[in-house]
Amino acid sequence: MIAIVSGTNRPESRTRMIVGEVIERYRSLSASYQLLDLAELPAEIFSPTAYQDKPDVFTPFASTVLESDGLVVVTPEYNGSFPGVLKYFIDMLKFPESFENRPVCFVGLSAGSWGALRAVEQLQQIFGYRNAYLYPGRVFIPEVYRRLDDEGRLNDPDLVQRLERQADGFLKFVGQIKSLSG
Numbered sequence: 001m002i003a004i005v006s007g008t009n010r011p012e013s014r015t016r017m018i019v020g021e022v023i024e025r026y027r028s029l030s031a032s033y034q035l036l037d038l039a040e041l042p043a044e045i046f047s048p049t050a051y052q053d054k055p056d057v058f059t060p061f062a063s064t065v066l067e068s069d070g071l072v073v074v075t076p077e078y079n080g081s082f083p084g085v086l087k088y089f090i091d092m093l094k095f096p097e098s099f100e101n102r103p104v105c106f107v108g109l110s111a112g113s114w115g116a117l118r119a120v121e122q123l124q125q126i127f128g129y130r131n132a133y134l135y136p137g138r139v140f141i142p143e144v145y146r147r148l149d150d151e152g153r154l155n156d157p158d159l160v161q162r163l164e165r166q167a168d169g170f171l172k173f174v175g176q177i178k179s180l181s182g
């Protein structure tokens, strides 16, 4: 199963729309997936006591990461970085098994012209530090507001193709790593 992280909790987030596009690519490849939408994080997780005692309502999020064969992290660019809530989510997950030897791939998007390049590279640094396997094929979506139609669908066939290629390549990468460790 591939866990797909929608990396912000902002209402009406474009990230969530791009996640919809990413999901479609995995669906069309008949891959099983689970969505981890940070907009659905339970309020209890934001209590300072959560570092010590994880609320039970967080268990499905943590378990999905632990049970996944690979993670797809879709992140917007916030202040030249990724959203604070995504770092907080990472910090709430079980250490070290959540990311250790787990394949991870990245999609970035932004309103501006950088397409979350820095956000993705900063995430790669964190996941690299945590001994995840970083899939090298990243997808960046700059000027995201121009690339979504009224239904929130990507209107750019080139980007759709890049997401297709990434999903196909990432599934193969996950399979190869599984066969090495199995």
Ligand SMILES: Cc1cc2nc3c(=O)[nH]c(=O)nc-3n(C[C@H](O)[C@H](O)[C@H](O)COP(=O)(O)O)c2cc1C
Pocket (backbone or CB within 6 Å): 008, 010, 012, 013, 014, 015, 016, 076, 077, 078, 079, 080, 081, 109, 110, 111, 112, 113, 114, 115, 144, 145
């Ligand atoms: C707190 C915040 C900071 C942002 N900083 C940047 C930025 O540094 N560069 C940029 O291109 N867009 C920035 N944006 C715009 C987002 O890239 C834009 O909202 C885009 O739609 C993706 O984020 P979303 O999933 O919240 O919609 C920022 C948005 C927010 C809410």
